[in-house]
Amino acid sequence: MRYSEMHLPTGREIPSDAEVVSNQLMIRAGMIRKLTSGIYSYLPLGYRVIRKVEQIIREEMNRAGAQEVHMPMVQPAELWQESGRWTHYGKELLRFRDRNDREYCLGPTHEEVITDLVRHDIKTYRQLPCNLYQIQTKFRDEVRPRFGVMRCREFGMKDAYSFDADEAGAEKSYEKMFDAYNRIFRRCGLNFRPVEADSGSIGGSFSHEFMVMAESGEDSVVFCEKCDYAANMEKAEIPAPQEGATEQKEALPMQSVETPGVRTIEEVSTFMEVGPEQIVKTLIFNADGKPVAVLIRGDHEVNEIKVKNYLGATQLELADDDMIFAATGAPRGFAGAVGIKVRVIADYCVMNLANLVTGANRDGYHLKNVNIGRDFNVASWADLRVAQQGDPCPRCRGRVRVARGIEVGHVFKLGTKYSQAMKAAYLDKDGKEKIMIMGCYGIGVGRTVAACIEQHHDRDGIIxxxxxxxxxxxxxxxxxxxxxxxxxxxxxxxxxxxxxxxxxxxxxxxxxxxxxxxxxxxxxxxxxxxxxxxxxxxxxxxxxxxxxxxxxxxxxxxxxxxxxxxxxxxxxxx
RNA sequence: CGGGGCGUAGCGCAGUCCGGUAGCGCGCUUGGUUUGGGACCAAGAUGUCGCAGGUUCAAAUCCUGCCGCCCCGACCA
The missing domain is CATH 3.40.50.800 (Anticodon-binding domain)
Structure with missing residues (x-):
């Protein structure tokens, strides 16, 4: 095309409100323009790149045996009520009414629509497996849109849904998509890594996020320096300590220390003159209405997903002041394991500690020289904390590193969550009715383009x-x-x-x-x-x-x- | 939702404290000189100063309300 005839408005100046380099360059290169918060137009140059990515996705999805469809963006409330998400999805789901006062939403994803489609047309195992995908505009009313097209409200997404007759088939479908995604992102010229992600109640390693490594990424990724283990922060496992690792120290007599107004780890550390790694935090959680005490080293963070999964809880949140007082007899900031009346679970790291510092379950007091077994007991030990740089790898015991990444794709085994709720069933060889097993697989198209620019640019522009x-x-x-x-x-x-x-x-x-x-x-x-x-x-x-x-x-x-x-x-x- | 900031020409901004002719740079138009890394000279065009109300002889400027956008945080199947 002749440049003189192109609509290609480039700019010399860096837009003042663009935080990340990909957003700055996309605006300067005349690829995108913002219409309103989190909503963008693609200009000719930008749209050509979008179509390149879409084409690569199509080729690889088709190669993997998936078939392209196109579903509506406007979806009726009834379907979402059927799956239960009308009440559970929250404010990201943009809802509205038509002239007849019927309720609808803009599709943030299409599990309901696809399941509805499939349940009407697929009746027998002979029609399975089936994998359908679309490339379509989604709408999620993000709390805070930012970073240009990386985290916006209206965005292009490829979403695929697989339906299988049995577990073995579902795993095979998952693997096919996993391989297709690797091919897609490799063809896009990206430095990326599939990382294990939390799969909630499904279990196993049936959820992977495809992360493009970039400093500007919103997510943290844990990966091993030696082997190919990689996981996101929620999922990253920390192995149980090996036998004999417990430090041998003489147990000193437990003492109570008056610590008025000293609540945070930092305050306790300064006041008692001990390092945060000698302090044990006692966090009271509300797990489906019941209090649970979680013990963790002062210099570590609790990974709430791990706690939730370990307890098998459906709802988990930090307890409110009333529950804390009921459980410990003290206000927030003075909880401890000694003499506590609720179930106590502890992170593996606490195992190795002797003569530790903890709250006294009494307003204005802490305890020092507390020892496990002698002064309190732990109901169970588990991996409950957030992984850190230098932690041992759960696979090979090498060291893990933490890096930033941009999530461009996600493959997920759904199981029967939607097919069960929406009765997507088929007849097997024996004429018995069975529920289909589903998987879903997404790729953010615009985000992939932005991630590519994050990785491939210099001071002069995009490469x-x-x-x-x-x-x-x-x-x-x-x-x-x-x-x-x-x-x-x-x-x-x-x-x-x-x-x-x-x-x-x-x-x-x-x-x-x-x-x-x-x-x-x-x-x-x-x-x-x-x-x-x-x-x-x-x-x-x-x-x-x-x-x-x-x-x-x-x-x-x-x-x-x-x-x-x-x-x-x-x-x-x- | 909490905290902070901003809204003035297409873009980036000054002017607001202390009310009195709406400005600068880039871009744009025309003419000329230039022509291998964002040229130079000259002449131009472009504004409901976010919206609404109020105070005042007079409001971009002061007061009140609203809207929008950005940043930090909270939140995030």
């Missing part, structure tokens, strides 16, 4: 991988008023078009510097510069955006050379 580039090559005549230069540029442009390349001819009457800056900003992988001096020798310049490398090539050969690079780089990642 697209060949596979996602909106155009793969730009022809830049240094001066359009020189007839020879323009003629050669037109010829190269026509040659590239004829060869099927996605090419821009920068035919604007601008100075070379302006054209170079724009080409760098919008990140076109290859740039062919046609200037009078080189052309006099029959040559043009080929500049590679990624490396900055530039070489002179005979004008007659340039089309073939460019096409060769384009096709090899498209293959390479494919």
């Amino acid at each position: 697209w991988p060949m596979t996602l580039a909106p155009y793969t090559v730009i022809v830049t005549p240094v001066n359009i008023n020189e007839a020879d230069v323009m003629k050669a540029s037109e010829d190269i442009y026509a040659g590239l078009l004829a060869a099927g390349a996605e090419v821009i001819l920068d035919d604007r009457d601008e100075r070379a510097g302006v054209k170079f800056k724009d080409a760098d900003l919008i990140g076109i992988p290859l740039r062919i510069v046609v200037g009078a001096r080189n052309l006099a020798q029959g040559k043009v310049e080929l500049k590679i955006r990624k490396t900055g490398e530039s070489r002179l090539i005979a004008a007659d050969d340039i089309v073939a050379r460019a096409v060769e690079i384009i096709s090899s780089e498209t293959q390479e990642t494919g």
Whole structure:
């Protein structure tokens, strides 16, 4: 396409309200414009990249045997009431009424609609397995939209849903999607990692998030330095301590210490002159209405998901002041395990401690030299804390590291949660009715594009991988008023078009510097510069955006050379 | 939902404290000189100062209410 005819409004200035580099560059490169909070338009350049990602997704989903459908964004309340999510989903679900006062919502996801679709049309095991997907606009009324298209309210998503007759089939469907996702993100040129995620009541390792490694990511990822173990923060396991690891120390007599107004770990640490690792926090949780005391080292954080899963609770939250007082006989800040009247569970780390400091269950008092077994007992030990850099790997006992990532995809085995609630059943070989087993698989399309920019940019702008580039090559005549230069540029442009390349001819009457800056900003992988001096020798310049490398090539050969690079780089990642 | 900030030309901002002709840079239009990394000169165009009400001879500026946007936090199947 001729640049002079393109709608490509680039900007020199960094938008003041754009926090992350991908958002800044997408605005500056004329890819997106914000309509209102969390809602964006894609301009031609941005939409081309979106379509590149969508196309890769389509090819890989189809290759994996999934079939594309398209479902409505507007969904009736009845379906959501049937699944139970009308009351459980919360404020992210945007609800509204039509002229007849019937209730609807904008689909944040499509489990209900797809399950409804499938239950009507699939009746027998002969029709299974079945995997349907769509690429469609979702709406989630996010509490706080931010980071441009990375966390917005209206966004494009590929969502797939698999239906299987049995567990073995469901696992196979899951694996197919897992493999397809690896192919998709590899083709997008991303440095990513599938990480284990919490699968709630489903259990096992049937939930993986695909994380693009980036400092600006909103999620923390734990991964092992030695083996390929990787998990998100919620899920990251910490192994039980090995035998004999307990420190051998003489147990000193327990003492009560007056600590008026000293509540937080930091305050206790300063007041008692002990490190936070010698203090044991006693947190009172409300688990489905019952108080539970959770013990954890002062320098660690409780992982509420782990506590919830360990207890098998459906609701878990920190207890309110009344429950704390009922459980400990003291106000918040003075809870301890000694003499407490409720069930006590403790993180493995507490096992190793001797002569520790804890609350006294008495307003204004703490205890020192407390010892497990002698002074209190623990009902059960478990892994209950948030993983930290340097913790042992649960698989190989190597050390784990913590890094930031952007979640671009998620594969999840749903089990029968929706098929049960909505009665998606089939008849098996024996004519018995059985519930289908489901899986769901999502990819954030816009977020994938933003994540790609987070990983591939420099101070001049975006550096697209060949596979996602909106155009793969730009022809830049240094001066359009020189007839020879323009003629050669037109010829190269026509040659590239004829060869099927996605090419821009920068035919604007601008100075070379302006054209170079724009080409760098919008990140076109290859740039062919046609200037009078080189052309006099029959040559043009080929500049590679990624490396900055530039070489002179005979004008007659340039089309073939460019096409060769384009096709090899498209293959390479494919 | 709590805390903070902002709203003035297409974009980025000054002007608001202390009321009195609405400004600067970039961009845009026209003409000329330039032409390999965001050129220069000259002449121009562009505003319900977020909205509504109030005070005043007079409001971008003071007062009240509302709306929008951003940041931090809380929240997040």
